[in-house]
Amino acid sequence: MPRPFTPKIITANALLEGDVVYFTENGSWSRNMSEAELLEDEAHATIRLIDAEQQGHIIVGAYLADAKSGPKGPEPVHFRESFRARGPSNYLHGKQADARSDARSNDNY
Amino acid sequence: MYRYDEFDTAFLAKRNAQFRAQVERRIDGSLTEDEFKPLRLMNGLYLQLHAYMLRVAIPYGSLDAQKLRKLAELAERWDKGYGHFTTRQNIQYNWPKLRDVPDMLDALAEVGMHAIQTSGNTIRNVTADHFAGASADEIADPRPYAELIRQWSTDHPEFQFLPRKFKIAITGSPNDRAVTRAHDIGLRMLEREGQTGFEVIVGGGLGRTPMVGKVIRDFVPENELLPYLEAVVHVYNQHGRRDNKYKARIKITVHENGLDTIREQVEAAFERTRAEFEGVDERVIARIRARFRAPDLVGGETQAYQDARLDPVFRSWADTNLAEHKDPDHAIVTISLKAHGATPGDATAGQMRVMAELAEQYGYDELRISHQQNVILPHVRKSDLPAVFEELKAAGLATANIGLASDIIACPGMDYCALATARSIPVAQQLAQRVEDLRIEHEVGPLQIKISGCINACGHHHVGHIGILGLDRGGVETYQITLGGDATETAEIGQRTGPGFSYEEIVPAIERLMLAYLEVREDETETFLEAYRRLGVAPFKEALYGPEKQRDAA
Ligand code: SF4
Numbered sequence: 001m002p003r004p005f006t007p008k009i010i011t012a013n014a015l016l017e018g019d020v021v022y023f024t025e026n027g028s029w030s031r032n033m034s035e036a037e038l039l040e041d042e043a044h045a046t047i048r049l050i051d052a053e054q055q056g057h058i059i060v061g062a063y064l065a066d067a068k069s070g071p072k073g074p075e076p077v078h079f080r081e082s083f084r085a086r087g088p089s090n091y092l093h094g095k096q097a098d099a100r101s102d103a104r105s106n107d108n109y
Numbered sequence: 110m111y112r113y114d115e116f117d118t119a120f121l122a123k124r125n126a127q128f129r130a131q132v133e134r135r136i137d138g139s140l141t142e143d144e145f146k147p148l149r150l151m152n153g154l155y156l157q158l159h160a161y162m163l164r165v166a167i168p169y170g171s172l173d174a175q176k177l178r179k180l181a182e183l184a185e186r187w188d189k190g191y192g193h194f195t196t197r198q199n200i201q202y203n204w205p206k207l208r209d210v211p212d213m214l215d216a217l218a219e220v221g222m223h224a225i226q227t228s229g230n231t232i233r234n235v236t237a238d239h240f241a242g243a244s245a246d247e248i249a250d251p252r253p254y255a256e257l258i259r260q261w262s263t264d265h266p267e268f269q270f271l272p273r274k275f276k277i278a279i280t281g282s283p284n285d286r287a288v289t290r291a292h293d294i295g296l297r298m299l300e301r302e303g304q305t306g307f308e309v310i311v312g313g314g315l316g317r318t319p320m321v322g323k324v325i326r327d328f329v330p331e332n333e334l335l336p337y338l339e340a341v342v343h344v345y346n347q348h349g350r351r352d353n354k355y356k357a358r359i360k361i362t363v364h365e366n367g368l369d370t371i372r373e374q375v376e377a378a379f380e381r382t383r384a385e386f387e388g389v390d391e392r393v394i395a396r397i398r399a400r401f402r403a404p405d406l407v408g409g410e411t412q413a414y415q416d417a418r419l420d421p422v423f424r425s426w427a428d429t430n431l432a433e434h435k436d437p438d439h440a441i442v443t444i445s446l447k448a449h450g451a452t453p454g455d456a457t458a459g460q461m462r463v464m465a466e467l468a469e470q471y472g473y474d475e476l477r478i479s480h481q482q483n484v485i486l487p488h489v490r491k492s493d494l495p496a497v498f499e500e501l502k503a504a505g506l507a508t509a510n511i512g513l514a515s516d517i518i519a520c521p522g523m524d525y526c527a528l529a530t531a532r533s534i535p536v537a538q539q540l541a542q543r544v545e546d547l548r549i550e551h552e553v554g555p556l557q558i559k560i561s562g563c564i565n566a567c568g569h570h571h572v573g574h575i576g577i578l579g580l581d582r583g584g585v586e587t588y589q590i591t592l593g594g595d596a597t598e599t600a601e602i603g604q605r606t607g608p609g610f611s612y613e614e615i616v617p618a619i620e621r622l623m624l625a626y627l628e629v630r631e632d633e634t635e636t637f638l639e640a641y642r643r644l645g646v647a648p649f650k651e652a653l654y655g656p657e658k659q660r661d662a663a
Binding site for chain 1: 135136138141142156157158159160161189203204205206207208452523524525532534535538581584585586
C-alpha cells in the first residue's frame with residue numbers, strides 16, 4: 001500500500017521584502033497561510049511546486065511544507081512553519097505585528 | 110600579489126556599485142536566484158526565516174563612535190531600530206528589504222565599513238581578544254596582527270575557494286578570551302628569549318564534530334607569522350576534503366592525516382613561503398602598528414571612584430563589569446547587552462548612540478564588541494566611572510552580570526535563522542529572568558551558559574560551563590545539555606548529560622543544576638566549573654534526572 005500523503009502547502013519568501021508567502025489556488029502569493037492552497041494529492045503538489053518555481057522573479061526558495069486543514073484554511077503542522085507564520089518570539093515583529101495592525105485597521109480604531 | 114592596503118573608499122564604492130547593479134538585475138529578472146545567491150552572500154546578505162539579514166563585519170571587534178553611530182543609523186533607517194551583535198564580533202540586521210541593501214552598504218562605506226566576505230569558503234573575519242590593547246595581562250596588542258592577517262587573506266588568490274570556511278582567532282595575552290582553541294587556527298602570543306611570537310593552534314572547532322585545537326608549533330616569531338599561516342592554509346587547501354561538507358574543515362584534515370604528518374608538510378611549505386615573504390611582515394606590521402597607537406592615557410586621582418564604591422549598586426556593577434587595565438588609573442568597562450529578559454546581544458539605535466557618546470567623552474573614542482555579545486569601553490579613567498555608570502543606567506545598559514549566569518550567549522536560533530532546529534533566544538530570556546527572580550546569580554558566581562539553535566554551534570554551547578543545544582526531535586523542540594565545557598586556555602568540550610528536555614522543561618532543568626551546585630560546592634570560592642571537575646557529572650545528573658535508582662526503574 002502506498003504511504004498516505006501528508007497534505008502540503010507551498011511556501012517561499014518574497015523577493016523584495018523577504019517575508020513569508022504562500023502559494024494560492026489561483027497561482028498568486030498570499031502573506032496569510034490560511035489562504036494557501038492545501039495540496040492533498042502528491043502528483044498535484046509536484047506540479048504546483050513547478051508552477052510556483054516559475055515565479056522566481058517574485059519569490060525565493062519555494063518548497064512544500066506539511067500542513068493540515070483548519071477552520072479558516074490550512075494550518076502549520078511543524079513548529080518551524082508555525083514560527084514562520086507568526087514571527088519571532090522575542091519581539092512583536094513579522095506577521096504577528098502585521099496581523100495586529102490589519103486587525104486595527106479593520107476595526108477602524 | 111597581496112593586498113596590503115586598507116579597503117579604501119574607491120574600492121568599497123566600486124564593490125557597492127557592482128552589487129547595486131546586481132540587485133537591480135535580480136529585481137528586473139535578468140538574474141535568477143541561483144545566479145544571485147552567491148553574489149549576495151559575498152556581500153553579507155542572507156535570506157532568513159522572516160526576512161533578509163545583513164551581516165556587517167566589525168574587524169577584530171573594534172569600533173569608534175563614528176562607526177557605532179553609523180550602525181545606529183542603519184538600524185533606524187532600514188531596520189526595526191535595533192541590531193544584533195554576534196559571537197563572531199559582527200552585527201546583524203534582521204529586517205532589511207532587498208532594495209534598501211545597496212543604500213545600507215553605501216552608508217557603511219561612508220565610515221569605511223562593509224559586509225564583504227563574511228561568507229563563503231574563505232578566510233573569515235579574524236576575531237581578537239576584546240580587551241586587546243587595554244588588558245593588564247597582555248604582552249602586546251594583537252590587533253595589528255589581526256589586521257595583518259586580514260589584509261593578507263582578503264582577496265588572496267589562492268584562498269578564495271578553500272574546502273570550507275576558515276576562521277582565525279588571536280589573543281595577545283596568555284589568558285585566552287578569544288576562544289583560540291575552537292578556531293581553525295588559534296594564535297596565542299608568547300614571549301621567548303625577549304622575542305615576541307605566537308603559539309599556533311590548529312584544528313579546533315565546534316559544530317557537528319567539536320574538537321579542541323592542537324598545538325602545531327609552539328613558537329613562530331612574529332616576523333614569520335604570515336609565511337607560517339600561508340603554509341598551514343596551503344597544506345589544508347591541498348588536503349581538505351571537498352567531497353563532504355561535514356568533513357571539510359581543517360579539524361578533520363588534521364584528525365584524518367594526523368597532526369605530525371600535517372606538521373611535517375607545513376614545515377616543508379614554510380621553507381618556501383618564508384623565502385617568498387622575506388622582510389614583508391616587518392615593513393607592513395610597522396605601518397599597521399602606527400594605526401593602532403595606544404591612546405595617550407590621562408591618569409589622575411581615583412578618589413571619586415573610591416567614593417562611588419560606597420554605593421552598593423555601583424559597587425556591584427563595578428565588581429562584575431570592570432576588568433583590570435594595564436594603567437592603574439584606568440579600567441576596562443564591559444557594557445552588558447544582557448539585561449534580564451532581553452535578547453542577548455541586541456542593542457537599540459538609542460543605546461548604540463549612548464555608547465558612542467560615552468566612548469567619545471570618556472573612552473578615548475574606542476569601543477569593542479566581544480564574542481560574548483557585549484560591548485567594551487577599553488579605556489575609562491577610574492574617576493569617570495561613576496558618570497559612565499549613571500549614563501549607562503539611564504539607557505538600560507547597567508546590568509551587573511558580566512560572567513554570571515544571566516550573561517548568556519545565545520545564537521539567533523529559530524526566531525531568525527533559516528538553519529535552526531529550535532529556538533534559543535526565548536530560552537535565554539526566560540533563563541535570565543528566572544535567575545533574576547531567584548536573585549541567585551551573585552551567589553552562584555562565575556557561570557557561562559551558552560545556547561545554540563542547531564548543531565552549527567554559533568552559540569558556542571560545547572564550551573559553555575553549561576551548554577544548551579536546541580534540536581528538533583520528532584517535530585518537537587528538544588534541548589540537550591552539556592556540562593564542563595571551557596572556552597579559555599584550558600579549553601574543554603562539554604559532555605552530554607543524557608536525554609534532552611522540552612522547551613517547557615529546559616529552564617527548570619538549568620535551575621536545578623545551579624541549585625545542585627550550591628549544595629555540593631566546597632565553599633564560595635569553588636566555581637561551578639571547578640565543582641564539576643572535582644565531582645564529575647553524577648550530582649548534576651541526579652539534579653537533572655532524579656536519583657539513579659529511580660531512573661533505572663523509569
Ligand atoms: S547555531 Fe544554528 S541556529 Fe544558531 S545561528 Fe548558527 S546556524 Fe543558526
